[in-house]
Amino acid sequence: MSFYTSLSGLKASQTDLAVISNNIANVGTTAFKRSDTEFSDLVSSSPLQSAGIAGQGTRLRGIAQQFTQGGLEASERSLDLAISGQGFFMTRASSSNAQVSYTRNGAFSVDANRFLVDSAGAYLQVLPTDSSGTVTATGISATRSVQLPLTSGTSQATQNINLAVTFPSAADVPSTRSVYTATNPYAFDRNDANSYNQSTTTTVYDASGTAFPMTTYYTRENIPSGATTTTSWTAHTFIGDTEISYDNSAATQPAPLTLTFDASGAMTAPSSAMTIGPVAPNGASAPLTFDLSYGASTKQSSAPFTLTSFDQDGFAAGALDNVSVGSDGLVVATFSNGDSQALGKIIVATFANPEGLRQLGDSKWGATGVSGEPIINEANSNGTGQIQSGALEQANVDITEELVALIQAQRNFSANAKAIEAANTMTQTIVQLRT
Known part of the structure; x- marks a missing residue:
């Protein structure tokens, strides 16, 4: 025996x-x-x-x-999460209702479909919220996988452009440039820096929010002498690689804009806004048509060439810029246009007897009859721990x-x-x- x-x-x-x-x-x-x-x-x-x-x-x-609680190790990723206190993250094996598991491993990332997943590819579960971050439904049946949106809002094509320019009175007429006339329309060459004095580049948008560079080349046409007291400048404007015409009646080549200044430097022409377009640069979803005006502060003076102001009303939909997780588990996406969007609150599940959980591997557990049913809560409430972003829990092994x-x-x-x-x-x- x-x-x-x-x-x-x-x-x-x-x-x-x-x-x-x-x-x-x-x-x-x-x-x-x-x-x-x-x-x-x-x-x-x-x-x-x-x-x-x-x-x-x-x-x-x-x-x-x-x-027992393991130590927290700081990281530089906002999607590295740790629960300081009781509770488990809840994940599903697929984005739809599938096997549920519970984990303390908060090393989450974004998959190819923009879902938040753990290291094994299981989907992080959240409770739905309204725009202010208040939970709108509770319980396991209300849980859902959290997916990051790519954009926020809608785009708008440029419809109005207002700008102001200060032209230098000391500027010379380019030496390789002859005066623009109807019989000499090819005197300007954008690839020849000697054929213009200055250039500016700004941005405009088409209806889908695609940005296009708008480049304007300014050339001085004359220096006042004798009976001629006014000064003329021409402006050739390109959106992308397409030159716009300031005169829609021009039959062959796009017509540039002529800006005229009196002896005191005040602008006398153009005197009102101009309707431009339609302009269809390569890659545009639709032609652009907009009103362009040079503001009253446009002048010619002894100051250097300056684009003093530029305003346009087009914009693209906001692109995803950042994802943050608060201590209460609220997942918030921010976008390049300044929008922010609450995507849900991360679930923290607790059990009456966590020692009764069944080990699944990969630091995951499944509920059993011994552990009791999971109690679904928000972080930092009803005895659950708070969520710390930018940290991971270490093993509790001494x-x-x-x-x-x-x-x-x-x-x-x-x-x-x-x-x-x-x-x-x-x-x-x-x-x-x-x-």
Whole structure:
């Protein structure tokens, strides 16, 4: 009988060694929870049995998980999340209703379809919210996967352009440039910097929000002398690679704009807004038509050439710029146009008996009848922990404690082996007795 008693001790020590080895092996696993082995003694009992009997060894009563808080390690990713306190993140194996698992590993990322997923590709679950971030539905049936939108709002084509320019009175007429006339329409060449004085580049938008560079080249046409007291400048404007015409009656080449200034430098022409278009640069979803006006502050003076103001009313839909997660679990997306959008509140699930959860691997657990049904809550409420963005929970393994336990398990194994050796020696002695 002593052989089997010591054998149960050997098996128990082996199991203890296996659990300790698993703890040590996962010391670097994010949000890993260490386990302890629990043993109980074996005693053969019957109604008429006396109290003074020897036990029959030991048995494994269970392997208990220890859900103590692990240390938090800071990271530089806003989607690295840690729960400081009780609770688990809830994930699903697919974006639709599928197998549910619970984890403390908050290393989330964005997949090809812009869903937030964990390291195994399972979808992070959130509760729906309104625009202010208030939860609108609760319970597991209300949970959903969170998907990041690409844009926010709608785009608008440029319809009005208002600008103002200061032209230098000391500027020369380009030496390679002859005066623009109807019979000499090719005097300007945008690729020849000697054929114009200055250029400016700004941005306009088509109906789909595609941005196009709007480049205007300014050329001085004359210097006042004698009876001529006014100064003329011409403006050639390109949207993309397409030159716009300031005179829709021009039959062949796009007509530039002529700006005229009197002797004091005040602009005398154009005197009102001009309707331009339709202009169809390459890649535009639709031709652009807009009103363009040079403001009253456009002038010619002794100051250097300056684009003093430029305003246009077109814009693109906002592109996704950043994703942040608050301590209450609210996921907020911000966009390049200044919009922000609440995408939901991350679920924090708690259990009446978390030690009863079933291990699934990858620092995930599943609910069982022993653990109880999950209690779905928001972060930092009803006893749940708060969510910390830019941090990950480390394993709760104390390597020093595990090494001491390893020594103890080794000693237990050796002691049981010695007990078997002693029983074997006694058996051999009995067999060798002679009558």
